[in-house]
């Protein structure tokens with residue numbers, strides 16, 4: 529078994545974040561509530577990343593789960609080879 533996360537989608541999710549609120553970014557890629565955790569990581573080696581912002585803002589959260597700047601997209605999705613089908 530590999531520890532590579534599932535690619536939920538090979539592009540970021542544009543979201544509106546509220547200030548002073550906690551969010552849990554899905555790291556395993558299995559959540560049905562992308563880009564947020566729904567508990568699907570249970571049984572995997574992944575855990576969600578808790579984060580928040582001080583003031584409301586628009587953000588691009590990583591959907592490919594390969595970013596080096598989680599939970600935000602860092603452009604890594606452009607280098608992924610995505611299986612078709």
Ligand code: FES
Nearest residue numbers: 591592601604605
């Ligand atoms: S969606 Fe993952 S780095 Fe852009």
